[in-house]
Amino acid sequence: MIIKLFLGFIVLLIIMRLMGKRNLAQLNAGDVIYLLVFGGILEGSIYDEKIKYWHVILALVSWSLIIFLFEYLIYKSKKARFILKGDTDVLMTEGDIYTKILKYNRLELDQIHSIARNQGIFDLSEIKNMYIESDGGFTIEKYDNKYPLKEHDYEIYELVKNKSINENILKEINQDEDWLYNQLNKRGVHDINNVFYADWSFDRGIHIIKYK
Structure with missing residues (x-):
């Protein structure tokens, strides 16, 4: 033996x-x-x-x-x-997410948040491009920012997740759906079904991740 x-x-x-x-x-x-x-x-x-x-x-x-x-x-x-x-999969480009790639790799939004936090990113608006490598690792390219945001710089309120509006969060920030739709329209989004994720910060306003 x-x-x-x-x-x-x-x-x-x-x-x-x-x-x-x-x-x-x-x-x-x-x-x-x-x-x-x-x-x-x-x-x-x-x-x-x-x-x-x-x-x-x-x-x-x-x-x-x-x-x-x-x-x-x-x-x-x-x-x-x-x-x-296998090959590298492009998960996000210019801040928008490829939901087909997300589903193919059996990923959820909460996992994207966790992956970002592990790389020192606490706000998804900082992410320009995200890649899934063939070994299962993740590569993130951030937007240029002279002042990187830290975990406690501001609170982030999750307004929309998978097309669903979070009414409780809207109430928490003293806003309603009309206000939310107005914010989306200002960013050129006229249909909630096109929104994969949206959050709000009093420091930088609304951030939207659209379906691609």
Whole structure:
């Protein structure tokens, strides 16, 4: 069993070298599959005395060659790279959100808020573009701002979420739907069904994220 574990360790190092200098956060779905299959091969062989050492070597070397072939195809072919590794998705452009991309990646507005806060952004109006990378990470491009906003610089009131108006928030800021529609009209939005999200701050006014 110890020898099989040692062989597995050596081959795992080879696989990690094939993947290049990436950390765990950069592993994509294909990389995870590589490691899961590798683990399955090793686990099945360790506890089965009928499986000889050379069987383990043959299986691990074969899988390593398959990985090398896939990585070579990914390196040489853009089409193969797209199929096997995926591509970067554009989630937001110029402050507007692509709801199809949002739904495809099973994301919700609350998660977007959380992702932004993790990158030190507490107001969605600061976000110009947002991308979902192939490894599942998020890249955010902010609007130019000489004075970045902090968490407690001002309160933000959520007025609209997924086309639904928050009546309680309107009452909290002493406003009504007529006022909200007037604010939307000033920004060129004449249909509430076009509004994915809207919030209000007494410091910078209304911020609108439209469906794209």
